[in-house]
Amino acid sequence: MLTPYVEIVFEGSPEAVRRLAESGDLGDPESEVFVSSDLGIIGEGRIHHILSVLHVVAEHTHVLIPAEKLPGVRARLAKSSDSIRILAAHEVLETHFHFSFACYSKEHAQKIRQILDDLPEGVKLADFQADTRDDIEARGQELYSPVHDFEYEGKGLVTGTVKGLGAWRKIAEDEPLIKMEKIAVVLGRDLLADDADDS
Known part of the structure; x- marks a missing residue:
């Protein structure tokens, strides 16, 4: 309970x-x-x-x-x-808060997906949207243009219990590419x- x-x-x-x-x-x-x-x-x-x-x-x-x-x-x-x-x-x-993320490496994307998959008891995602782009043709251009060969971006709302949100927020803080708003x-x-x- x-x-x-x-x-x-x-x-x-x-x-x-x-x-x-x-x-x-x-x-x-x-x-x-x-x-x-x-x-x-x-x-x-x-x-x-x-x-x-x-x-x-x-x-x-x-x-x-x-x-x-x-x-x-x-x-x-x-x-x-x-x-x-x-x-x-x-x-x-x-209790709830909004979050967003944008990363340009598959390693960070995997870590973010893991954080989003392993939600504590009493916590759920709402209004979650994510988009992945893997563009082979853009590889090697990152140094000279804003084009990235890999992009993973998303945003959503986390809702749940006080204890659950507190626990999830501490975990998500270990990934600096996840930007979190204040808990309402x-x-x-x-x-x-x-x-x-x-x-």
């Missing part, structure tokens, strides 16, 4: 939030906890819009964690002397507002 995620907006020192993220209390810091600024994440929810309009981003850190960790994090912060508080916590409905996070209901309604 795929792990549901939440995005927490922490208010307080980014260094203190990072220490919390690296402590293991939010989940495995190597494979489960994602600080938005590290992973190249942009938000698409209401809270992101409000914070950007108000220009109050310096002391706010967005962190994505497994949803099951949220109650424990809230309990810890309630007892902690750290000057960190949770400003918002939203369920993550979807689509947020759902405000879990803190739900708690307030229940009380």
Whole structure:
């Protein structure tokens, strides 16, 4: 079963939030906890819009964690002397990002195809388009003109779970010819507002 995620907006020192993220209390810091600024994440929810309009981003850190960790994090912060508080916590409905590539060697093309074939659990390609051109007549002209005897170009959208996209992005970063846009996070209901309604 795929792990549901939440995005927490922490208010307080980014260094203190990072220490919390690296402590293991939010989940495995190597494979489960994602600080938005590290992973190249942009938000698409209401809270992101409000914070950007108000220009109050310096002391706010967005962190994505497994949803099951949220109650424990809230309990810890309630007892902690750290000057960190949770400003918002939203369920993550979807994560995705666009990518493109262009290469001129079969070796790089093979590596890119392998990366695209070996998608982690919960990750899929959408709107994928690729074109290969192998022109024997152009061989030997590369030094003198923009013509290449081999070209492999493509673009697409990667969608899936937070954990899966984070894992795939780390793999794809090893191939510099793959250009990736920031990860877009689509947020759902405000879990803190739900708690307030229940009380």
